Amino acid sequence: MANMRDSDTSLWLHNKLGTSNDSWTGGSICSQLNAEVLRNIKDCFPDLQTQVKLKLLLSFFHIPRRNIDEWRCELEQIVDVAVSDSDLWVSMLAEALKTFPATGSLNTEIADLDEVRPIFTNLVNDLRHLVKKQSEQVMLPMECHYLNKAALVSVVGQQPSSTKHFTLKKSPKSAILRSDLLQKASDAASNLKKS
Amino acid sequence: IKLISDAGFQGEITSISTAAQQLEVFSRVLKTSISSFLTNPEDWQKTTKECAKMVCHGQHTYVYAQVIIHVLARENKGGSSMKRLSQEITKCAQKNRNDVTPITMALNGAAAYPQACQALTAMLSKNTLNPADISVLFRNYSGNDPPPIDLVRTPQFLELLVDSLFKPAVKLNPDHKPKYIYLLAYAASVCEVPAKKGQKRTWNKDELKSTIQAIETVHNICNINKGSSELIADLKTLYQSLRFSVVAVGVVRWVEYTVTDSSYFKLQTEHCPVHLALLDEVVSCHTLLHTQVLDLLIRLFESKQDELEILVQLEMRKMVLDRMVNLLCSGCVVPVVKYIKTCWQKGDTDISLIRYFVTEVLEAIGPPYSPEFVNLFMPMVENDEITGTMRGDGENDPVSEFIVYCKANYTTV
Known part of the structure; x- marks a missing residue:
């Protein structure tokens, strides 16, 4: 693999990644990567099909951390080439992946690219406007269901009280059931003590 | 496609695979979808599902949308809705068997x-x-400089912890069990104060110990397969521990596994088994768990109970309706009434059950009513098939009282 020419590398990538339209990739390619292969990929990258470029970049997520550290330079070089790709999807994805080889985290400050930046920034700004208008927190993050009161307040603040739809004039049957059950429970407990 | 999009007709681009081909077009469609999620909070389940389906179309659309949503989730006001959206999208991708x-x-x-x-x-x-x-x-997490608490608060991780501690008959290695309990209690109880200028992060762990104890106690009760009557002796302990949300989540999961077993109701002798009575307690203590409990009650209400006699089946469904009435009285009003209304409109529910629900609700509640409630509930109260037999000659029965009061006080009816 290490001695492959550019054309071989791109054919190999095409066969591995370019045969389906589904962009979800399981990262099966990762086991065949090494520094040399990555350098070849960098050289042939501009001529790959868009689909193959995207899937190759997306497969980075599946590379084990120790390999990412080892191949950091090679991966960064591919990302550098990809950032200036003519397809906006490729350059946007590369921009998001820019910090990934070094830090393991995605870059969320998409600010460097003249072509991609306005699309990203406009979208974020327009939506931010709507997000700020959210008057009440209708939907809380899923983990909130698990939190003790104090922890919940520390995460999302005091919750607004809900709308009152009626006055309760009589407690429902479940209240009677509750006291019946508690009575039975203390009977059971005292029986246990006696025995 | 770009021309259609440029002209502003995002709604016309119905095929996601077409929209996803160009970043610009996809961004506009994504904007429409997230806007619709933000501006229709009452329809969040539908808008979330649609948005998630679109975002999960490809891995590149997924990464892009999650980066955008992540940036928006940092907003102090409204950011938590975006975090939830992100989590729902993650869940959708996992359902499609993608490792995200x-x-x-x-x-x-x-x-x-x-x-x-x-x-x-x-x-x-x-x-x-x-x-x-x-x-x-x-x-x-038990060391001096633990990782951020958000990591152990990853919803999937919390679900897995709750499952391993509360799913009936799961056997954890006793040497490791305390670690599972510690991590779950840590996620539920610790308050983390983020680092400020010149100061390190700090933690408030005041409730950690009591939370660990509550989880441990209830885990020990749930882990042994006890029958309804044997559970009675543990009821006080259960009620006390249910004050902790995390225990309540666990108990709901445990009850769900237990009562959805096909033979569960066949073996019950009590009118309302203890497992379901515990749901009442969860509902009274934890508003945030209302939706989850309602979902479970709906599953039970609609479950086939072919092995029960018809009359026993009706009794069992009435018992489930009692739980729904309790849910309604505890503040989960609109979702419960909406559900019963759909049952009535679809026509596949025995009308005596709808009548039972309406009767129980009218007995428990009184004015003033919210216009939204009146609008939702009135059609069922006015329906002759449902309430005809409940009305007396004068206006002294609950049905007539409700109708007269609402006609006099609400113009929208």
Whole structure:
């Protein structure tokens, strides 16, 4: 693999990644990567099909951390080439992946690219406007269901009280059931003590 | 496609695969979808589902949308809705059997804590917990400089912990069990104060010990397969521990596994089994769990109980309706009434059950009513098939009283 020419590398990538339209990739390619292969990929990258470029970049997520550290330079070089790709999807994805080889985290400050930046920034700004208008927190993050009161307040603040739809004039049957059950429970407990 | 999009007709682009081909077009469609999620909070389940389906079309659309949503989730006001949207999208991708864990971990800041990150990634990718990785997390979170609490608050991880502690008959290695309990209690109870200028992060762990105890106690009760009557003796302890949300989540899960067993109701002798009475307590203590309990009650209400006699089946469904009335009286009003209304409109529910619900509600509630409630509830109260037999000659029965009061006080009816 290490001695492959550019054309071989791109054919190999095409066969591995370019045969389906589904962009979800399981990262099966990762086991065949090494520094040399990555350098070849960098050289042939501009001529790959868009689909193959995207899937190759997306497969980075599946590379084990120790390999990412080892191949950091090679991966960064591919990302550098990809950032200036003519397809906006490729350059946007590369921009998001820019910090990934070094830090393991995605870059969320998409600010460097003249072509991609306005699309990203406009979208974020327009939506931010709507997000700020959210008057009440209708939907809380899923983990909130698990939190003790104090922890919940520390995460999302005091919750607004809900709308009152009626006055309760009589407690429902479940209240009677509750006291019946508690009575039975203390009977059971005292029986246990006696025995 | 770009021309259609440029002209502003995002709604016309119905095929996601077409829209996803160009970043610009996809961004506009995404904007329409997230806007619709933000501006129609009452329809959040539908808008979330649609948005998630679109975002999960490809891995590139997924990464792009999650980065955008992640940036928006940082907003102090409204940010938590975006975080929830992001979590729902993650769940949708996982349902489609895509491993998105590495993407989640590349966005949540875990990378700065390699040990915890690796342990969590291994378990979340496989969707199963294992003692070795749990031990790594336990060591990290019981140390002096624990990783951010958000990592153990990853919803999938919390679900896995609750499952392993509250699913009936799951046997955890006793040497490792305290670590599972510790991590769950830590996530539920610790308040983390983020680092400020010149100051380190701090933690308030005041409730950690009591939360650990409550989880442990209830886990021990739930883990042994006790019958309804044997549970009675533990009821006080259960009620006390249910004050902790995390225990309530666990108990709901345990009740769900227990009562959805096909033979469960066949073996019951009590009118209302203790398991379901526990749901009443959860509902009274925890508003945030209302939706979850309602979902479970709906499943039970609609479940086939072919092995029960018809009359016993009706009694069982009435008992489930009692739980729904309790839910309504505890503040979960609109979803419960909407559900019963759909049952009535679809025409596949025995009308005596709808009548039972309306009767029970009218007995428990009184004015003033909210216009929204009146609008929702009135059609069922006015319907002759439902309430005809309940009306007396004068206006002294609850049905007539409700109608007369509402006609006099609400113009929208």
